[in-house]
Amino acid sequence: MTVNLGLIGCGRIGQVHADSINANADARLVRVFDPVEASARTVADRFDTSWTTRVEQIIDDPGIDAVVVASPTPTHVELTTQAVEAGKAVLCEKPIDLDVATVDACRERLGERTDRVLVGFNRRFDPSFADVHARVRAGEIGGLEQLIIVSRDPAPPPAGYVAGSGGLFKDMTIHDFDMARFFLGEVVEVTAFGSNLIDPGIASAGDIDGAVVLLRGASGALCTITNSRRCSFGYDQRLEAFGERGMLSAANQLPTTVRFSGAEHTEAAAPYLNFFLDRYTPAYRAELAHFLAVARGEVAPSPGFGDGRDALVLAEAAGKSLRTGAAVRVDGSVAGGSAA
Amino acid sequence: MTVNLGLIGCGRIGQVHADSINANADARLVRVFDPVEASARTVADRFDTSWTTRVEQIIDDPGIDAVVVASPTPTHVELTTQAVEAGKAVLCEKPIDLDVATVDACRERLGERTDRVLVGFNRRFDPSFADVHARVRAGEIGGLEQLIIVSRDPAPPPAGYVAGSGGLFKDMTIHDFDMARFFLGEVVEVTAFGSNLIDPGIASAGDIDGAVVLLRGASGALCTITNSRRCSFGYDQRLEAFGERGMLSAANQLPTTVRFSGAEHTEAAAPYLNFFLDRYTPAYRAELAHFLAVARGEVAPSPGFGDGRDALVLAEAAGKSLRTGAAVRVDGSVAGGSAA
Amino acid sequence: MTVNLGLIGCGRIGQVHADSINANADARLVRVFDPVEASARTVADRFDTSWTTRVEQIIDDPGIDAVVVASPTPTHVELTTQAVEAGKAVLCEKPIDLDVATVDACRERLGERTDRVLVGFNRRFDPSFADVHARVRAGEIGGLEQLIIVSRDPAPPPAGYVAGSGGLFKDMTIHDFDMARFFLGEVVEVTAFGSNLIDPGIASAGDIDGAVVLLRGASGALCTITNSRRCSFGYDQRLEAFGERGMLSAANQLPTTVRFSGAEHTEAAAPYLNFFLDRYTPAYRAELAHFLAVARGEVAPSPGFGDGRDALVLAEAAGKSLRTGAAVRVDGSVAGGSAA
Amino acid sequence: MTVNLGLIGCGRIGQVHADSINANADARLVRVFDPVEASARTVADRFDTSWTTRVEQIIDDPGIDAVVVASPTPTHVELTTQAVEAGKAVLCEKPIDLDVATVDACRERLGERTDRVLVGFNRRFDPSFADVHARVRAGEIGGLEQLIIVSRDPAPPPAGYVAGSGGLFKDMTIHDFDMARFFLGEVVEVTAFGSNLIDPGIASAGDIDGAVVLLRGASGALCTITNSRRCSFGYDQRLEAFGERGMLSAANQLPTTVRFSGAEHTEAAAPYLNFFLDRYTPAYRAELAHFLAVARGEVAPSPGFGDGRDALVLAEAAGKSLRTGAAVRVDGSVAGGSAA
Numbered sequence A, B, C, D: 001m002t003v004n005l006g007l008i009g010c011g012r013i014g015q016v017h018a019d020s021i022n023a024n025a026d027a028r029l030v031r032v033f034d035p036v037e038a039s040a041r042t043v044a045d046r047f048d049t050s051w052t053t054r055v056e057q058i059i060d061d062p063g064i065d066a067v068v069v070a071s072p073t074p075t076h077v078e079l080t081t082q083a084v085e086a087g088k089a090v091l092c093e094k095p096i097d098l099d100v101a102t103v104d105a106c107r108e109r110l111g112e113r114t115d116r117v118l119v120g121f122n123r124r125f126d127p128s129f130a131d132v133h134a135r136v137r138a139g140e141i142g143g144l145e146q147l148i149i150v151s152r153d154p155a156p157p158p159a160g161y162v163a164g165s166g167g168l169f170k171d172m173t174i175h176d177f178d179m180a181r182f183f184l185g186e187v188v189e190v191t192a193f194g195s196n197l198i199d200p201g202i203a204s205a206g207d208i209d210g211a212v213v214l215l216r217g218a219s220g221a222l223c224t225i226t227n228s229r230r231c232s233f234g235y236d237q238r239l240e241a242f243g244e245r246g247m248l249s250a251a252n253q254l255p256t257t258v259r260f261s262g263a264e265h266t267e268a269a270a271p272y273l274n275f276f277l278d279r280y281t282p283a284y285r286a287e288l289a290h291f292l293a294v295a296r297g298e299v300a301p302s303p304g305f306g307d308g309r310d311a312l313v314l315a316e317a318a319g320k321s322l323r324t325g326a327a328v329r330v331d332g333s334v335a336g337g338s339a340a
Helices: A012-023 A037-046 A073-085 A100-116 A127-137 A159-163 A173-184 A200-204 A276-295 A305-324 B012-023 B037-046 B073-085 B100-116 B127-137 B159-163 B173-184 B200-204 B276-295 B305-324 C012-023 C037-046 C073-085 C100-116 C127-137 C159-163 C173-184 C200-204 C276-295 C305-324 D012-023 D037-046 D073-085 D100-116 D127-137 D159-163 D173-184 D200-204 D276-295 D305-324
Strands: A003-008 A027-033 A050-052 A066-069 A089-092 A117-119 A144-152 A187-195 A210-217 A222-228 A236-243 A246-250 A258-262 B003-008 B027-033 B050-052 B066-069 B089-092 B117-119 B144-152 B187-195 B210-217 B222-228 B236-243 B246-250 B258-262 C003-008 C027-033 C050-052 C066-069 C089-092 C117-119 C144-152 C187-195 C210-217 C222-228 C236-243 C246-250 C258-262 D003-008 D027-033 D050-052 D066-069 D089-092 D117-119 D144-152 D187-195 D210-217 D222-228 D236-243 D246-250 D258-262
Touching: A003 A012, A012 A027, A012 A037, A012 A066, A012 A276, A027 A037, A037 A050, A066 A073, A066 A276, A073 A089, A073 A100, A089 A276, A100 A117, A100 A305, A117 A276, A117 A305, A127 A173, A127 A236, A127 A246, A127 A276, A127 B258, A144 A173, A144 C144, A144 C210, A144 C222, A159 A200, A173 A187, A173 A210, A173 A222, A173 A305, A187 A305, A187 C187, A187 C210, A210 A305, A210 C144, A210 C187, A210 C210, A210 C222, A222 C144, A222 C210, A222 C222, A258 B127, B003 B012, B012 B027, B012 B037, B012 B066, B012 B276, B027 B037, B037 B050, B066 B073, B066 B276, B073 B089, B073 B100, B089 B276, B100 B117, B100 B305, B117 B276, B117 B305, B127 B173, B127 B236, B127 B246, B127 B276, B144 B173, B144 D144, B144 D210, B144 D222, B159 B200, B173 B187, B173 B210, B173 B222, B173 B305, B187 B305, B187 D187, B187 D210, B210 B305, B210 D144, B210 D187, B210 D210, B210 D222, B222 D144, B222 D210, B222 D222, C003 C012, C012 C027, C012 C037, C012 C066, C012 C276, C027 C037, C037 C050, C066 C073, C066 C276, C073 C089, C073 C100, C089 C276, C100 C117, C100 C305, C117 C276, C117 C305, C127 C173, C127 C236, C127 C246, C127 C276, C127 D258, C144 C173, C159 C200, C173 C187, C173 C210, C173 C222, C173 C305, C187 C305, C210 C305, C258 D127, D003 D012, D012 D027, D012 D037, D012 D066, D012 D276, D027 D037, D037 D050, D066 D073, D066 D276, D073 D089, D073 D100, D089 D276, D100 D117, D100 D305, D117 D276, D117 D305, D127 D173, D127 D236, D127 D246, D127 D276, D144 D173, D159 D200, D173 D187, D173 D210, D173 D222, D173 D305, D187 D305, D210 D305
Parallel strands: A003 A027, A003 A066, A027 A050, A066 A089, A089 A117, A144 A222, B003 B027, B003 B066, B027 B050, B066 B089, B089 B117, B144 B222, C003 C027, C003 C066, C027 C050, C066 C089, C089 C117, C144 C222, D003 D027, D003 D066, D027 D050, D066 D089, D089 D117, D144 D222
Antiparallel strands: A144 A236, A187 A210, A210 A222, A236 A246, A246 B258, A258 B246, B144 B236, B187 B210, B210 B222, B236 B246, C144 C236, C187 C210, C210 C222, C236 C246, C246 D258, C258 D246, D144 D236, D187 D210, D210 D222, D236 D246
16 A cells, blocks of 8 residues: 655755655655755655645645654654644654653653654664564573664764754764663663763864763663764764673674775775765665554554653763763653563 | 666566666666566566567667567577667677577677677676776786686576576576676686586586686686585675785675674674575666666667677687586687776 | 793682793793692692792792782782792782772882782783784874773683672773773773673672673773673673774684584684683783793883772772762872873 | 604704694604704704704614604605604605605505605694584585685795796695695596796796696585785685585684774774794694604504695696696596595
8 A cells, every 4th residue: 555655854864765755666755845945846856746835735635644754853743743633644753852841741742642653763674783683582692681882973963963953862872772772671770971082063062972871771781882973984883782692793884795905904894884874775764664554554653752752861861970970760661662 | 868668578587677677767667578468467567567468569669768688598689689770779688699609690780789789797787896896997906817706506496497598607607707707808718627416407407517617818817716506505606806916805795784693603694695686686776777878878888799799608618628628718709898 | 031930829820820931931930839739739740840838938939030929819919019029020910909908008018119010911911902002002093082892701600709709890890990991091980880680699699790881081082891791602802992093993712714604694603712711822921921021120010010909999989880870080090000 | 652753854844843843742852953054053952952964863863753854855755764664753744755756656665654654734734724624524514515725825935946846736736735635535637727927937937826726526526726826915825615505614814803994994904924834833733743643653644645645646637737728637546545
């Protein structure tokens, strides 16, 4: 069954979703919205669809089954709420909002209808991370005891971006918090160290540009997250799950399998894929496929609304640990959600 | 500029090409042909296009710019000739024919118009092999001295297939002969050993199911090819180019980057991609993109008609070496073609 | 110049040192001591030397230049002090003591003569870790920003051992604290999470059997340490140093380069070396070579007495963080020592 | 039981053996011989033993149980014969001789006493190659079908060396011929291509500096050997054994496990060990241990005299193929020897 989709937001991430929709035989992009006409028009032309600068033309269109919310973060809650209330399934980009209270108010208003909302933690759909997760759940390593996540961006964002980003934990680490919850289930304690070694502009904006975070799961499993806003050798995205009977790890992606050996060094590979869109293209496509199933009512969304909320709670806890120097207990309500 | 394509042959490889056409925004599949109506209809439905069981409806259609010839090998020369004479660009699956004389007659008839024919040696377009080739040509390893090609299929073909295949050298090794020429340029000498260790049915059909082949290039560079019709761990496709200043190698493709370490073994990856369609999907897509450029008249085809012919000459030479036990000098006419 | 050595303690680690001495052409094992005559005699026979059950016969022997103190931890300070005061160079096994005050008292008593004491943090001499360290110091990755240390033992020690070990941080992590200081120099802040997922006997003994620790260096660099008392796939000892211009990593050691590919998995290696003596044999030998140079007065010991003391301070800080849940600032006196 | 050894020849390879003897607790180096007094004296001093310039003082010394013949190739047969007739076990360096007839005459003369002769094909004792061999014999990959051997030296030998070396096949490939027989057992057919791309001085001396060789085993298994006298990235020594149920491969040795990732490339290792003595130190030590067991009469030598002879036959066959362009059938007498 073809799902008819509307796209809200024609920026970089919106175009990623348009591209996934275009490549999926079961999805049809009906209309795209952007407040800037030129942006809307350009994307519409590229994907051979219609466009609008009035968001109601997506929200209220009965011919549209599902909506991708890829607009700026402060608009996520309002647009998601409207679209859900208009009967649509929603793929809401991360984070849902920068404020837990706002997210909780949205949850209260939507009630059970939050199960129509998929949150855009695309890494759960990365084939390697998903394979590690499935095999851990299948018991291949016995009980999960330790999780090591490394996540480094190739280059820091512009200073202007940092200001409105909510800070490293809510902007970048939030993906890793979701990944930690995906593996650990309920997280009960967080502690964090931050650093400013890369970009003075980030420090001036009151944010950190590197961090290490420790998490404790309710099961007793421990997790470390290592983040950096700069990585000379590309997009560094790795994960190791260690358990009683073994370890499963996911390494970085190389563009080819080619290796060079010469007088200076041997077995050298190319730099890693540099840009998150290249690195995670298969993940975005698999995420869309899951969203289509959600829109058709076939499956519950995972990561769901609660997962988006709980990752945000962990980001706040990490921020508090950073300020106080103490480990922060996390309220029991940050439960496993759809993580299990 | 959109190129309008016709597809001749709706079997497995024909569907691969249909899929590539479907995924390419610059290509449009206008009509598919198969003598079996059910086959034609099924593929047409799947790709939302029209079908025919009369090949003239493709050859003679002025709305079709380019034709993919994916029919059985004995029909390649006739259909390619007709399509070229009807003014179309042709992507002809390998081998052009099993008989060098037939190929030479076609070449004489088409003359310069052979430069409208791209031959389906898809591996030249594999991102890893193409990267090694480009870097060798750029001088990264100095002069090329030795080339090691390993090419093993997951499982032997049905006995019925072997009978009409032209034998291992013309059916399977022909890809490696083209790869050898792609790297070495002109090949001047061939010697080969064969074996029958896998499938008695192949021996009964008068063919071998394993082989090692040595090639000598005009430059003095040497090459080994190792083939097997069976490989327990998947599709084994590797290559090493060794030169004065270093070595570039292309390894097998893994479906993910996941590795498992446990009490029995460490750093274990999954089996390799098993099927040539999975392994070479990116290659088929890049091949089509090159074919579109050929169809538009922008570039000369590589591998061209001459490359298809010369790989066949090497296959015949290998067969002769197998029968005689002697190395076979190859006629100077097996020149570099578009290999350089 | 041959260095004449005495060995105090003929247990497992004492025998490791005897073996290194035996393999070094510049070292001569003059006498071994153990309070248990059978132990002393056995080791003496194996290495063709003399033995004693009276430690004075080593401490007071003018023919002995240097002493390896490989006795139980509670005796380290007293024996090291006596040997230094008798004019000998000392290689003191880690930890110097379980109590910082005792170590500080020893330091005060020995004064400048502490520069005759090498502390047995053998991992600094591991060829791979030493190579990473040298290249980081040489500036190959620019400023060091993040360090990831993974250190897992194959199997938990007997419950009886745990009781007297000083706990995970002073017994096992102390190696990693020294490694962290080796790379970061001065460490200013520590926080830690522990877990009990492996051996209930360890929990009963009041200790943890897994841990993750965060360290902050004075330079702002951050470090994570991940420890486990059990690892199904062998002795897991790895390290990554990440900086502005790149990353240097040291992986686990494989007994051979052999890999197996089959229908179940591909590229599988053997389990890692299981026992610390196999894993670190080259390190123990290089450590001895350095100790001989110390004994000859050619170089200052690194890791020196201060390094042994400062690693212990970090272990105490980690223990305090574990109890309080807060990050612990480390006194400025935990300076870089010979780490630079 | 300690074995008393005499060493004949104090050149580079003689010193390697002296070093292995020195490191083995069960071996005692009684005397070293070299016609050049300075050489004999230097080695004797280094290993704290006696020396002579009269070889009878080794051959006729009843206190010497076993002799290592590491003198120039033309003296191997005579000295080996004398030593065996004097009742000693002999480790004879490769090749036994450059002439098969001379070797056969020696075999006839010694008769059953050839089982006192171990031939110095050290690579059989390399831990990785030995592990692959043992696992192939244990059936881990099912029947062996294909063997790929790559063997490249870092740099060509001096022209003077080449002249007396017997040529690439008898000097360098002979190791690979032995390795092929070690895996394949009886070899029945050989064909070879050579090249001169590296050193004009080698061509002037009438030799080749690169080669590819095909071998066919009596079992039907096929083997390729790729040789080069120059390799920019070190000593390239690899092997792959492919069978019905899988593949076992042995890769190159790296000095450490350190990898570097930066803006230019990722996962780069150091160049390989450059010199055969570093690469094969463990192999030489294991070879000596086997020789001690031979000397004690505990085991038959493997590789034995027949293995030394049969590898030479393959080298001659390859040379003949090179000259004639034809595959060369090998006489049935080149049987498996101790290869199985």
